[in-house]
Amino acid sequence: MPQKSPIPIVLAGGRGSRLRPLTRSRPKPMVPVAGRPMIEWCLHSLREAGLDRATIVVGHQAEKIQAHLQDGKDIGLELDYVHQQPQLGSAHALSEALEAQGLPSSALVLGADNVIEPALLEDLIATGPDAIGVTKSNIPSRYGVVELDGDVITSLREKPLVEGQALISTGVYLLSRQALDPVTRLVREGTTDLPEVLASILAEGHTIEASLTTGRWHDAVYPWDLVPMTEHLLHLHQPADPDTLDAHPTATHVGQVQFDEGCRLGPQAVVEGPTSLSANTRLGAHAQVSSALLLEGVKIGRGAVVEDSVVGEAATIGADVTIGAAEAEVIAEDGQAHQLPRFGAIVGPGVEIGPGATLEPGTIVGANAEIAAGARLTGRIPDGGWVT
Incomplete structure (x- = not known):
């Protein structure tokens, strides 16, 4: 791991509409799986990967997330919060964090609804300075499909009509200050989802590598995804x-x-x-x-x-x-x-x-x-x- 660890930025502001009806009365990151809210599993993985602090971007029902996690002492992380109002997408959430706290030298960006083994985070940090965690999937049309030239990502296509197995983005990103710098500009130009912003950064000539993870990764896009996530945990x-x-x-x-x-x-x-x-x-x-x-x-x-x-x-x-x-x-x-x-x-x-x-x-x-x-x-x- 590099001497200076990246700053984790956890995106937890969305409404989780595709997880309804389970998110009618709570924010998506607070849906419990195997005894803990999903966001807790995410934060525990950060801690186990050797990180000691995180910024959480909250929005929809932010008070429930903050009341549960508080300052992060019980988890072993120092937590601070940035409020995203209104909730305009994942890139907008990241932009709000960057505007509130300034550009870090390196950021580890991930969603609060992902259950991630620490090995994925460790692999990604070791790949740096700019990398996306990727894994193989038999249902790639649900995710962002990545294409490679060696270890370098040449394209990132969000939810394409692709059949069979393909490499997909896990939605976990390690981004240097140079890669983060265009984010706010691109959001102001109207690109509010992070995969689209990263595709634009690639098109502008920035090099981002793929980190093929050895760790398991689950995300909860739809309610039925919680069943295999429970089994895994x-x-x-x-x-x-x-x-x-x-x-x-x-x-x-x-x-x-x-x-x-x-x-x-x-x-x-x-x-x-x-x-x-x-x-x-x-x-x-x-x-x-x-x-x-x-x-x-x-x-x-x-x-x-x-x-x-x-x-x-x-x-x-x-x-x-x-x-x-x-x-x-x-x-x-x-x-x-x-x-x-x-x-x-x-x-x-x-x-x-x-x-x-x-x-x-x-x-x-x-x-x-x-x-x-x-x-x-x-x-x-x-x-x-x-x-x-």
């Missing part, structure tokens, strides 16, 4: 049962399962990992949950089955409800269709699902929707919707 961190777990003697849990404080398992309830149960989650007798992320205060009724799904906070899933998993087509918030090899459903915060209902694989239920007993659902149910 639980595999790395091997959760232990908290002292406050209230499990009936006949309840069982197998594999990697994260229980937060105040969870309760009823008689013969079964939880199969990789699964994360956030604080005060309740499973009724004979309920079965596998490969799932349940947020705070979720109640799963007697005999209900939940597979490969994400359930938002304070949702109630009635007795004998079935949320099974299979190959599915899912329609995202932006209207795009996605084919998933195995998926259950997304249940938004505050949803109430009556006894005996069935959610077909690929269903997304909006926040505070009400589903009648015995209903059979597929597709998207809007926020506040009522299904009989």
Whole structure:
């Protein structure tokens, strides 16, 4: 690592609209995964990579992020904050940080919604002075695709129509003062997203290298991305049962399962990992949950089955409800269709699902929707919707 470490700039100001309905009541970086908000996992990786401070650019629901992280002492980082108002894109967020704090000699720029192994950051810093973390992906059209001449990036194309495996940008950037200098000018000229700004910097003749990472990287673009992210984190961190777990003697849990404080398992309830149960989650007798992320205060009724799904906070899933998993087509918030090899459903915060209902694989239920007993659902149910 260089003698003078780069200054991390963590972009945490966006609305997370593609992660709805899970971001209706909280900013995207504060969505909990495997026992911590996503932004905490990001900051812990910075610390483990040997960095001791970070600037966080906040915007949408900034007060919730700042109230949780405060000065960073509990994480082991010195944190300061820059407010992005209005939220006009990732390059605009970076520009706001640079205008507020001046041009550093080197900056490590990354999103707060990425789960990054420290090895990725270490590889990137070692590559410097200007580099982008890249990795191989089988779904490159979701990301920025990079093209190389040796180790030098020749082009960066955002979300192109590319099939098969390709190298993509992880959205983690090491940028020198020379590369950062044009950012504010380009933003003022109307380019507000960081990949487009970097493409312009490349076109102006600046050299940026690719750092092919040896570390794992996950980002949460859509709600279903939280399921493999949960699996990855639980595999790395091997959760232990908290002292406050209230499990009936006949309840069982197998594999990697994260229980937060105040969870309760009823008689013969079964939880199969990789699964994360956030604080005060309740499973009724004979309920079965596998490969799932349940947020705070979720109640799963007697005999209900939940597979490969994400359930938002304070949702109630009635007795004998079935949320099974299979190959599915899912329609995202932006209207795009996605084919998933195995998926259950997304249940938004505050949803109430009556006894005996069935959610077909690929269903997304909006926040505070009400589903009648015995209903059979597929597709998207809007926020506040009522299904009989």
